[in-house]
Amino acid sequence: MGKSLSVNLSRLKSTFEMSNKIGGTKNGGIHRLTFTEEDKQMRDIFVQWMKDSGLKVRVDDFGNIYGKREGKNKNADSVMIGSHLDSMPMAGRYDGILGVLASLEVVRTLNDHNIETERSIEIVNFTNEEGERFKPNMLGSGGITGKHDKEFIYNVKDYEGITFLEGLKEIDYLGSKNNRASHVAYFIELHIEQGPFLEANKKVIGVVDGVKGSSRFKLSIKGVSSHGAFPNDFRNDALIAASEIALVIDNQPDIFQDNLTTSIGVFEVYPSVQSQTSENVEMTFDVRHLNGNIKRKAINNIKQSIEEIANKKGVEVKLEQTWDANGQNFSKKVIEMVKDGAESYQYPYQYITSSPLHDASYIADIAETGMIFVPCEKGLSHREEEYVSFEDIEKGVNVLLYATQKLANL
Template sequence: MSQQLAEINIQRLMGTIEESAEIGKLPNGGICRLTLTDEDKVMRDLFYQWLLDAGLEIRIDDFGNMYGRREGERDELAPVLIGSHLDTQPNGGKFDGILGVLGALEVIRTLNDLELKTMRPIEIVNFTNEEGARFEPAMLGSGAMTNVFSKQAVLNKTDQQGKVFGSELRRIGYEGTEENRAKDIFSFLELHIEQGPILEDSHKAIGIVSGIQGMNWIEVTVKGETAHTGTRPMVNRKDAILHAAKLITRIYSLAAEYPDLLISVGRINAYPNVINSVSSEAKFSIDIRHPNNKTRKRFTNQLRETLSMMTLVENMEIQITDIADVETEHFTDSIIDVIQTAVEKYGYSYLNMQSGAAHDAKYLNKVAPTGMIFIPSINGVSHCEEELSEAVDIERGVQVLLHSVITLANKENLI
């Protein structure tokens, strides 16, 4: 059967997405499904069953990454890998990452419906802890699989309640083996919602992603001195929150001097965190992103110097801790060409663009030719319950994924 006749079943896919959205469902339609929680286990169990129903060979690696393999006519060849993640933010939406996994499942279901065989095997993957909302940093599953992170470092990660990654993996029953990791990958494709406004503002149906901008995550701890708020005069206080506020204000003003730099202080914690005590400690995160590695590093170094100088002037004590330092990635031209051909086949409008957010494709790009497909996000919102992509855009994105997968899975090589 000609691949030009291959069409996904959008009603089936949307039903699968809605069934996923019931697991960890929040009042306003979003999802809270943090990595290795009970909700994550329920979702994994359901996904496992879907893989079985699709006739796939299932395996789990030592980081809990889940794979479903569809055999090829030449099964000894390296597979085409497709997928993303099923974990969410604490107040996440029902498409971020999830579309990439369930869209990949729809590709397999469509190939099965059409009894369409491919030369190469195709594997679906659900990566563990892409979000980094429970265990930091983000993308631990894909980073560990590609040896960006060491195995022991990942398994020893703890969440804010002191729960250990490896123990939680065993608790939910998804600790697999190292031999089950994806190896000798022919190519990797990840379908994802854009999570920003560019496609919608440009009235484009598809984003063909050229790469992912670099990122730093930093945590700053400010030390003060606790005291009773009713008895310690203002002039004698060492208020950690006040000092942190001064630092945060300076951070944002410094960032404004760098074009295209994106920065956010997304998490703040204070101690002892009671209404009638001066804070003795304040911790806050800094998320820094820029498409140019040199610019990002120059800003990060200037930031450190500025914070250190302020601590001397203000008589503060601070500690700066690096959580993540991720380089800008550029995707493979031959994969980008395959995606563009698929988009043009369907006559969809498109935009060549870079991803502002990090994704599992960032680490897969280190071990295999990689590409990403974006679809629009309504109002550009994500990591919240209001996250939304329309069914028509989802259908277009998965059609492009399907055509690209068929093309790649029937290629001898990428030259």
Template sequence: MKENTMSNLTIDAERLWDSLMETARIGATPDGGIARLTLSEDDRRVRDWLRARCDALGLSMTVDEAGNMFATRPGARPDLPAIAMGSHLDTQPTGGKFDGVLGVLAGLEVLRTLDAAGYRTEAPLMLVNWTNEEGSRFSPAMLGSGIWAGVYSREYGDGRADARGDTFGASLDRIGYRGEARAGAVRFGAMFELHIEQGPILEAEGVEIGVVQGIQGMRWFDLTMTGTAAHTGSTPMGMRRNALLGMARVIEGIDRIAKAHPDAVGTIGFLEIGPNSHNVIPGEVRATIDLRHPSDAVLDRMQAEVEELVRDAAEAVGLTHRLEQISRTAPVVFDAECIASVRTGARAAGYSTRDIISGAGHDAAHAAAVAPTTMIFVPCKDGLSHNPAESTEPAECAAGAQVLLEAVLDYDRRMAEARKGAAA
């Protein structure tokens, strides 16, 4: 193999697109989307697909006890820590073809390009597929990377249950992706995660690459409001304990609280009504609350306001309630050196850029607590994501993969030079 020298390397855009479309058939839905939920049979199939492609490249695969997959390509200097690329392969129930999977397959394409050119980096390179990024089946989101980073214990993760009562641990064992490596035992020296923006800014401004500076903070809550299920025809209005009425007050209040804080967003995205019958007053309603802002101090104020809102809504309708925080991710500021490599990579590839903050949570948030990390964004049509209509053009996917390649090579060169200088 050629040693690490400056090379004009270009990713194979057609091969990348073909891989995206091939994996899109695993868990495909009639409306053109993907429903590939974490630790489902389709998740196993796409993991097997990835493992086979990594084996074809001669990569060393390690799977940890949370099901996170790490495929490593040796570098010229095994004393250097690996540079990681990756994202996730699970989707929302109404997912699209690019959210998460683009970051994994672009990392695979980088490794394929280097392999075809016989190009050896100084540091090892690593491809990562994180488990349960979406959180749509097992809450909280980013569970696999959270267990890897020590945010959650293996026991906590194993005990998380889906709506049918199946647990994360049992499902992981069932599909055969419980690895032997302890969570956190596999380490890397830096990570680059390519992702679609999942928002409208890049497309609206006609910018090709988003240089991600960080991720806004995120807090998730489970809320249960409990009243009395009773007959709709025989229970007077003044004697009802309607759990849905209390939740309606909360839903409106979440919207009001978020709008009162600039740059904040607040959402109830999941609602479960019991018994959910035409002629029964709802006796119990479950919901999730999602609060996000770039400042922890603002999130503290929002959380206090939400807690007061829930108490007041329950008291007004005569309900009991349980509000449980299930996830808390602090705002993340990405590594300056990694960001510099993305800028260098985009400039080398000839793409326009703008700095951007991620509004969505990503595994990079947990990775950044352990190693230097950043992200690269490409546009998506109308800013749409978590939707079967999610769309990113082949040229946009190729642009992101090319910048990923250039950024990783730049970081590899600079890390090797820094280590050489320190040794001298």
């Protein structure tokens, strides 16, 4: 396949415009949580689009939606492409959504040119990738890959006590276990980078070589609240201890350098009042790296520092690990196809490791997997200002088209 075959950008823009109206916010974002009315509306129109494109649509017992374009060889394992249509609260228009709508455009383009493939091509929309309403995230892909058992997933509750299963039934997307993804040879997920590197390096394609492992922790610090006039040397201030710990966490990437990332999410202080020291701090943090050994060394550094700071400041600490996912190296074959696609269209590219987790990191357990990144403005994501130019979107979808067709003919 040469450079001449490109997707229909005008049609893709129109598809995005329709998506943007479903759960669209006044500030140009998307608010489309799992199993809400907006999620159902988006699922319904996505199913119709796939049927209109001649795909055989099915839904599995976790609500994952698949559309299959039959290949010439019915016995060959398929190529699967896709991502997710749900969003974070008041989030952007592209995270996940790009990967699903781009996959639809790939199939539409192949149909336009009457191109057949040896392998079948399947589009997928994974349920609850974001995990904002039903925690943890990626329950749809986690269910079909055995990361979580069915009973656990079905009994996960949202903030109102509604279970995953109840939500699935409410929007009428409870399908059959027999419809789960199976006999998949390759999976490719197109996604926005959610980071600054492609834009900073003036590259339009990220050839993703893997996803960093992520370990998440909850830390509770208990001190003694005292009057603001109490001598500093005699205080057991939870906030001061937490602040020193936060700096240790933030300093780990400087120690290890090798693409390690750390972040602090929740940071709650009590009492949070003028002229009084803090008694309690609740905080969360995560540590990410592709190499599990490096990640563990950083975590051990942090744990040791927490104990030392707690002793020095006279506070009590309780550390709880709430999540642990291993890093995932992607398929060399799929990585090579993505690289070849970028070179075929003469798009500037670079190799990159994903810091955020994606459905692809789970699907890599059952199929040879890869990802394609496109730059997002200032690296911003999970917010309404999230933006990707259609010029860059077109390039990303063209590379997805190239890699999908090549893999579907192996």
